[in-house]
Amino acid sequence: MSVRLPRWVLGFSALVYAFLHVPILVLMVFSFNDSKFSVNWSGFTFNWYHRLLERPDILRGLRASLIVGGASTVIATVLGTLIALALARHRFRGRTAFEGFLYVPIVTPEIVVGISLLILFALVKVPLGLTTIVIAHVAFSLSFVVIVVLARLEGMDRTLEEAAMILGADEVTTFWKVTVPQLWPGILSGALLAFTISFDDFVITSFVSGSGSSTLPIVVYGMVRRNVEPSINAISTIILLVTTALIYAADRLVRNK
Amino acid sequence: MAAVRERLLAWLHPRPQARAWALLAPGTLWLLLFFLVPLIIMFVYSMMPRGIYGGVDPGFTLEHYRRFFDPLYLDILRRTFVWSIACTAICLVLGYPVAYAIARGGQWKNLLLFLVVLPFWTSFLVRTFAMIFLLRDSGLVNNWMLRLGVIEHSITLLYTPFAVMAGLVYGFLPFMILPIYASLEKLDLSLLEAAEVLGARPVERFRRVTLPLSMPGVVAGCLLVFIPALGSFLTADLLGGAKQMMIGNLVQNQFSAARNWPFGSAASFIVMALVLLAVMFYLRVKDRAPGEAPLR
Amino acid sequence: MAVSPSSTTGSVVQLSRVSKSFGDVKAVDDVSLEIQRGEFFSLLGPSGCGKTTTLRLLAGFEEPDDDGGEVRLLGEVVNKKRPYERKIAMVFQSYALFPHLSVQRNVAFGLEQRKTPKAEIGDRVRRALEMVRLEPDTFARRMPGQLSGGQRQRVALARALVLEPDILLLDEPLGAIDLKLRKEMQLELKSLNKQLGTTFVYVTHDQEEALTMSDRIAVMDNARVAQLGTPAEIYENPRTAFVAKFIGESNFFGGTAERRNGGGWEVARSGGGRFLVPDHPAIREGRAVRIAVRPEWMDVWRPDAVPPGENAVGGTIRDVIYLGETMHLIVTVPGCDDVTVAVRNEGQLIKPLPWKRGDAAAVAWRPEDCQILEEV
Structure with missing residues (x-):
């Protein structure tokens, strides 16, 4: 190909990549540093990871995050997949407007979502807790699921469904035996993204969580506010590795069409 | 069971609209109840008098919006706006060459792309913490600069506008790269070859073909950076300290320490309005072809 | 006006022992041929035979291997010259019309790059459009997206011809249009070639097309020229089974x-x-x-x-x-x-x-x- 990359573009890009990734890598490396205050390397240790296990708030936060993540993922994935199916397979009045509406939660700043839900829950006097967090996370991640699943549905070969019907399968059978198996990677990657959004979310959660229902990001935020200590590096490393694995999985699923 | 299924099918078959809505209803209901309705309530709250212990009292007032003309709040609004624009501009300058490199990355393309998608999805909180870790007085940046002899004493990086800007750019850069990459990726290479055969050197080729054809990506990227920057809260909260407040921090503050819910709602609504304006602007420009004027 | 190079009659394109590899794969293997001024010359062969790579070597999108012979255009060795340094024009298979530019802007593109005076550009664009039988007043302001396949084809041709090139490269330009229009365009291309005296180098996999239009044909097979000759020589006297089978x-x-x-x-x-x-x-x-x-x-x-x-x-x-x-x-x-x-x-x-x-x-x-x- 005749389009060559100018050298400076390569060098410049390398610097930008460094800017994007070096801070995270440094953070991870120093989670193994055997010194509480210094940023000089004082030897390798798992000490900070052991410390995490001794902290009940972190374990409770992790538990809350997993429960919230699990529940909101299931709900958002089911509801989102249904919406995607309707959009891909049916013409209905107001479709364009509806699609536009789906994008609104994505562009809405999280802080707006958070406080508007806080007001709602206060108004109808629902006590803040895991349930309210799940409600909020579903509302925020639903649109992402729809978009991921819809992309997969639109890339799917419709003639397969038609072939199934010609071969005698009714709509319901066709759906379960042909559509769903093909759609599975899309659904799964939608679910992974929903889980990641939920697992990582701090801003919205900070408004709709009660005192006994702090998720992991809430706990970490508290730690960061109080003091910069290597345990935060350790828990950050764990969070990063989990999300990286999830994103990698989702990425593979989307790509292996 | 089979009979129920038969009857359901028989009922749904001639009613495609009903089928569509049966699929749409649960999710839509959720979004209406827990997304749209709260926004409306928030809007209503923003025009009601403040309650004593948080919440609101009955009545109607525009006082909260009027308060934004107070220099203190105008300042916050201006800062938010200027910083969001600056962040967008910096992201564009940093992001475009990277997007270009990925699009022409050949065998490395997938890996390079993944390395941009990754921060896109990883915890914003953790990434902001990474910035703190680097920038604080006893952090790595100071440490290395001391060692290299660039500075003699630690300098304050954290809690400065510089730190906030670095955090914003660090946080939102992937949002700029991905859409620009997508539009460059779609670019038909034969167009570039055509430009070359017609006599365009690389610089001209970029100016007259590549750049105009990647404009949709540039515009989308700017929107995707500008919007979250406008509504950002964590960055200024953790990296900026009290003096570098953005409107997101103002909102948060009204719902925690200040306990002025209607004022917070008004601020929040202003954020939302700015976002919608930006989106409308985007939809306006999006479809306008970035062509050149006709010959006379 | 593009300056006509000194009236060197004879060959305007010379490939001497040209080779081009991509990794281990030889795309063009020791190919030599000469193309005469004003000739309609076709490179014919199945996909993957090396005909497109040969054309791209002429255009300058590919360089010959380091020890891969010489490409000469108008007598000058151009092995290392970039496309914009060569005085050639090209029509692409996909037309490659700039989607963000109007028809007239597309056609003017090359003239503008060659620093043609403004006053002259408008005039030449009009004439080029007329030459390919597109009414300038109707089509000049349209965007490529508003044209049919055949019209795009004509714009692509006008964009190349407006430069009054000595050599015009055409990469399967008729592949994407329907049969009837294709026959019509074949005759038009042929008559443009004779009328303008421009050398046409035409890549195609369609043997009938090559026989109809060409003065001479190089049939390519497996990165080499299997046979070079007039349509009659190739049809009536194929030298290899491949040529006999591929043509007719x-x-x-x-x-x-x-x-x-x-x-x-x-x-x-x-x-x-x-x-x-x-x-x-x-x-x-x-x-x-x-x-x-x-x-x-x-x-x-x-x-x-x-x-x-x-x-x-x-x-x-x-x-x-x-x-x-x-x-x-x-x-x-x-x-x-x-x-x-x-x-x-x-x-x-x-x-x-x-x-x-x-x-x-x-x-x-x-x-x-x-x-x-x-x-x-």
Whole structure:
């Protein structure tokens, strides 16, 4: 190909990549540093990871995050997949407007979502807790699921469904035996993204969580506010590795069409 | 069971609209109840008098919006706006060459792309913490600069506008790269070859073909950076300290320490309005072809 | 006005022993050819044969390998020259019209890059559009997205011709338009070539197209030139089985040259019988011979009625195929592939062919209609 990359573009890009990734890598490396205050390397240790296990708030936060993540993922994935199916397979009045509406939660700043839900829950006097967090996370991640699943549905070969019907399968059978198996990677990657959004979310959660229902990001935020200590590096490393694995999985699923 | 299924099918078959809505209803209901309705309530709250212990009292007032003309709040609004624009501009300058490199990355393309998608999805909180870790007085940046002899004493990086800007750019850069990459990726290479055969050197080729054809990506990227920057809260909260407040921090503050819910709602609504304006602007420009004027 | 280079008549394009590899794959392997000024020259071959790479070497999108020979345009070695440093024009397979520029802006693009005075540009754009029969007042302001395939094709051509190039490269430009329009464009291209005196280098995989338009054709196979010649030479005297098969249809027969017979040779056919072929430098006594015979040069007879002096092989009619203008008789012959014979259709309703499936028949052709292939 005749389009060559100018050298400076390569060098410049390398610097930008460094800017994007070096801070995270440094953070991870120093989670193994055997010194509480210094940023000089004082030897390798798992000490900070052991410390995490001794902290009940972190374990409770992790538990809350997993429960919230699990529940909101299931709900958002089911509801989102249904919406995607309707959009891909049916013409209905107001479709364009509806699609536009789906994008609104994505562009809405999280802080707006958070406080508007806080007001709602206060108004109808629902006590803040895991349930309210799940409600909020579903509302925020639903649109992402729809978009991921819809992309997969639109890339799917419709003639397969038609072939199934010609071969005698009714709509319901066709759906379960042909559509769903093909759609599975899309659904799964939608679910992974929903889980990641939920697992990582701090801003919205900070408004709709009660005192006994702090998720992991809430706990970490508290730690960061109080003091910069290597345990935060350790828990950050764990969070990063989990999300990286999830994103990698989702990425593979989307790509292996 | 089979009979129920038969009857359901028989009922749904001639009613495609009903089928569509049966699929749409649960999710839509959720979004209406827990997304749209709260926004409306928030809007209503923003025009009601403040309650004593948080919440609101009955009545109607525009006082909260009027308060934004107070220099203190105008300042916050201006800062938010200027910083969001600056962040967008910096992201564009940093992001475009990277997007270009990925699009022409050949065998490395997938890996390079993944390395941009990754921060896109990883915890914003953790990434902001990474910035703190680097920038604080006893952090790595100071440490290395001391060692290299660039500075003699630690300098304050954290809690400065510089730190906030670095955090914003660090946080939102992937949002700029991905859409620009997508539009460059779609670019038909034969167009570039055509430009070359017609006599365009690389610089001209970029100016007259590549750049105009990647404009949709540039515009989308700017929107995707500008919007979250406008509504950002964590960055200024953790990296900026009290003096570098953005409107997101103002909102948060009204719902925690200040306990002025209607004022917070008004601020929040202003954020939302700015976002919608930006989106409308985007939809306006999006479809306008970035062509050149006709010959006379 | 583009300055016409000194009236060097003769060759404007010279490839001498040009090679180009991508990794381990040789895309162009030791290709030499010369193209004369004003010629309509086609590079013909199946996909992957190297014809497009050859064209891209001329355009400058690819450079020959380091020891890969010389590319000369207008007498000048251009191996390392970028496309924008070469005085050529090109029409792309996908047209490559800039979607963000109007028709006139597309056509003006090259003139603007070549620093043509503004006043001149508008005028030349108009003339170029008229040349490809697009009404300037109707089309100049349109965007490429608003044009049909045929119209885009014409704009792409105008964009190239407006530069008044000495050499115009065309990369399967008619591939994407429908048959009727394609025939029309073929004739138009041919007449533009003659009218402008521009050298056309045309890449195609469509043999009929190449035969219709070209002054000369290079048939490419497997990164090399299999045969170079006029359409008649290539059709009537293919040198290899590949060329015979790729251009038109052919029936192949093999055997061993037994002895001279008059001005030709007598060949023992593998599978039985013998036939006569004309003399050819490639034939040696006792060595294998392979020939090709075009279906329309053959005829089918009753086994006992073959005209004297003709070569004949016996077989069975397997199929009678109605093609409109002609009829194809497919004959199963022992010892070789099925033979196809084309006979004129004189009206099956009035004067039906006297053959049906299963009939015994003899296929016959005159010795001088044998095409002797150089590789066996």
